[in-house]
Amino acid sequence: xxxxxxxxxxxxxxxxxxxxxxxxxxxxxxxxxxxxxxxxxxxxxxxxxxxxxxxxxxxxxxxxxxxxxxxxxxxxxxxxxxxxxxxxxxxxxxxxxxxxxxxxxxxxxxxx
Amino acid sequence: xxxxxxxxxxxxxxxxxxxxxxxxxxxxxxxxxxxxxxxxxxxxxxxxxxxxxxxxxxxxxxxxxxxxxxxxxxxxxxxxxxxxxxxxxxxxxxxxxxxxxxxxxxxxxxxxxxx
Numbered sequence: 001x002x003x004x005x006x007x008x009x010x011x012x013x014x015x016x017x018x019x020x021x022x023x024x025x026x027x028x029x030x031x032x033x034x035x036x037x038x039x040x041x042x043x044x045x046x047x048x049x050x051x052x053x054x055x056x057x058x059x060x061x062x063x064x065x066x067x068x069x070x071x072x073x074x075x076x077x078x079x080x081x082x083x084x085x086x087x088x089x090x091x092x093x094x095x096x097x098x099x100x101x102x103x104x105x106x107x108x109x110x111x112x
Numbered sequence: 113x114x115x116x117x118x119x120x121x122x123x124x125x126x127x128x129x130x131x132x133x134x135x136x137x138x139x140x141x142x143x144x145x146x147x148x149x150x151x152x153x154x155x156x157x158x159x160x161x162x163x164x165x166x167x168x169x170x171x172x173x174x175x176x177x178x179x180x181x182x183x184x185x186x187x188x189x190x191x192x193x194x195x196x197x198x199x200x201x202x203x204x205x206x207x208x209x210x211x212x213x214x215x216x217x218x219x220x221x222x223x224x225x226x227x
Contacts, residue, residue, distance in 0.1 A: 004154075036218075041220065043116070043203060043205075043218035043219050043220045043221055044155070044203070044205075044218040045218070046215050046216075049215075090154050090155070092154075099145065099157040099160060099168065099171070100145075100155070100157065100216070101157070102154030102155050102156070103154050104152075104153055104154050105152075105153070105154050
């Protein structure tokens with residue numbers, strides 16, 4: 001069965017430091033991959049998505065993610081974190097023609 | 113409206129009570145999804161509509177859950193005889209179509225608390 005694992009439940013980084021959030025998926029073929037962000041009391045906002053082609057994907061708010069087929073990973077990165085980036089981040093897969101399968105989420109805290 | 117609108121934002125129900133949660137998708141969006149997000153978890157798929165047709169309801173946890181979209185726009189998720197385990201945030205999402213390069217836009221959700 002398809003699944004998504006986000007190994008880190010909670011991460012704290014200092015403002016201005018770099019960030020990497022991990023995501024591993026289990027799927028027989030290459031799925032469509034997504035990262036969403038959720039601020040408290042808000043819905044989910046799409047940061048970026050990967051369907052095919054270039055394995056390094058650029059998104060909004062300065063985020064990027066790299067698809068590594070050999071590691072079944074799709075890690076999210078940002079070179080310099082801002083206090084406003086504090087939120088919950090979800091990795092998701094969409095088996096083509098199917099519905100989104102989300103990971104458990106990683107809560108990001110940013111300290112001054 | 114400009115985005116997906118859900119109402120109510122918060123709902124407290126006594127165990128055994130029936131509830132109805134409403135979703136107004138973005139105008140013109142064909143696809144509509146419902147997800148359930150338990151505390152500390154990622155959203156889990158409940159059901160999917162294409163226009164008024166419910167094409168996938170494999171995620172509905174029991175026959176107490178029922179969803180409809182009779183005119184292909186507004187959708188209602190109904191939960192009968194609510195139980196404590198139904199407490200969660202219910203998210204609605206819509207997209208132009210389900211498929212490549214079609215982003216799903218999420219509403220703010222309805223937080224249901226069953227007491």
